[in-house]
Amino acid sequence: MSGENDKNIIFAAKFQSMHTYQHEVKYYECDRMGVTHHSNYVRFMEEARVDWLDQLGFGFEKIEAENVFSPVISISCEYKHPTTFKDIIDIDVKISKMSETKFEFEYTMHANGKLVCIGHSAHCFIENGRPVAISKRLPELYKALVELSA
């Protein structure tokens, strides 16, 4: 029980100290209009998600080593302001929804002091081609995600 509490405290502390992910826009990511092509934000979201899970101690390779895969169910982006070559995009990630089988991230992206994009992505977990309850299959991760979504 106190072990439980300790872990919660550890996750809370981890979360407090988690850094914002940064992506610097590359030349090849800009389009004919001179701005970051809109499809690339979906890739920046993946980069930020990978980094966020790493910081939490549940990297992709750790999850995949359990033979569990986490496909993307849906994504969305609202573009608020264009960015361009060499802009630094700060991406803050948080859990916006959470159930036993599905969880959703929200990405808030800023550059040059402006909100540039808000993104969402929803994910489930798959083992041997079938959806699994995260709470049962990866209880540690589930606990961490629930706590962070509180």
Add this chain to the structure above:
Amino acid sequence: MSGENDKNIIFAAKFQSMHTYQHEVKYYECDRMGVTHHSNYVRFMEEARVDWLDQLGFGFEKIEAENVFSPVISISCEYKHPTTFKDIIDIDVKISKMSETKFEFEYTMHANGKLVCIGHSAHCFIENGRPVAISKRLPELYKALVELSA
């Protein structure tokens, strides 16, 4: 007035004869899980939209020649089934929403007889950095879009 009717008939006829856009999945579009990386569907949507506007007679270069740009305001994808290398994705495009300043496309994608992805994208028109009413600035296109969204 009858000229108006004629045009409506022409658009209706055009729309009837518009073909489904096809994208064959490339090797470099597949990821470590062996499936089409989810970010690429946003690019397939752009390809289908470009083709759809071309078929309608309002290609990107025609619109840009008017010094009008049409940025993407938002996009979303619901992934229903994975696809992989060499799959042919059939993409049907339709106008799902329409106002004087904004319009929205819906993309229904099938491969191997299965629904693989449903996408949406919303767009506005910009001239000299400011939003313009499509109905006033590009009345012909507006008329065509309204009709097709009916």
Add this chain to the structure above:
Amino acid sequence: MSGENDKNIIFAAKFQSMHTYQHEVKYYECDRMGVTHHSNYVRFMEEARVDWLDQLGFGFEKIEAENVFSPVISISCEYKHPTTFKDIIDIDVKISKMSETKFEFEYTMHANGKLVCIGHSAHCFIENGRPVAISKRLPELYKALVELSA
């Protein structure tokens, strides 16, 4: 022996009838200068190579089903003329070098009646992490490649 001859005749005939691969430049493939980003030609070369091997009857999946992989050893591109959105690039593929363990493709790309790029790629075959002689492991493909490189 006559079976051998027949096959040679079949390959020669196949080669005669092989079509040029075409890539239409996508909006998202163009950069801030308004031209096709140079890195994309390496992808067009892969597309053309996949198509060429398919036409020859040795598709990637057929080779990979033998548990043999064919990594890229080297690539090069000489850019002769820029291309842009909606340009159709015609890509002609031929075998430019050939040994027991290595083969090289040459790609000649034209658009709008101009030579736009000349590319090369070299490949070997790998089985269980080790290079294998194509002549022994995939004798049919070896024969076809030798013949076409003559």
Add this chain to the structure above:
Amino acid sequence: MSGENDKNIIFAAKFQSMHTYQHEVKYYECDRMGVTHHSNYVRFMEEARVDWLDQLGFGFEKIEAENVFSPVISISCEYKHPTTFKDIIDIDVKISKMSETKFEFEYTMHANGKLVCIGHSAHCFIENGRPVAISKRLPELYKALVELSA
């Protein structure tokens, strides 16, 4: 004359202190074989070149502000070892050839203590659609490049 010497000393000092560019391989940069897709190295080379010119004080935007563009004439890559998701690729850039109208970069890429790729890219300068002598149009940059290629 001594101003000349000072500049040379400044460039030499700059060059001494120039850092190696690092690219961390992203999930979406890996292909079906689980390794970094070969086309992406051409993009990593561009990233490293942009960073190198920035460190030297001749960023892309500074050159483009002079209305001078620097298209890629040719590129090549020799792939020595595969890399994968999360690998850190160290990219060292140097001038490997230099003339009044053309210059060539060499990129040496290491990851996990192994040589993974050697790349080359050649560039010229264009103003109003015509090649210009770097020595005349951008004498400061020319001097820096000559010195660094010595």
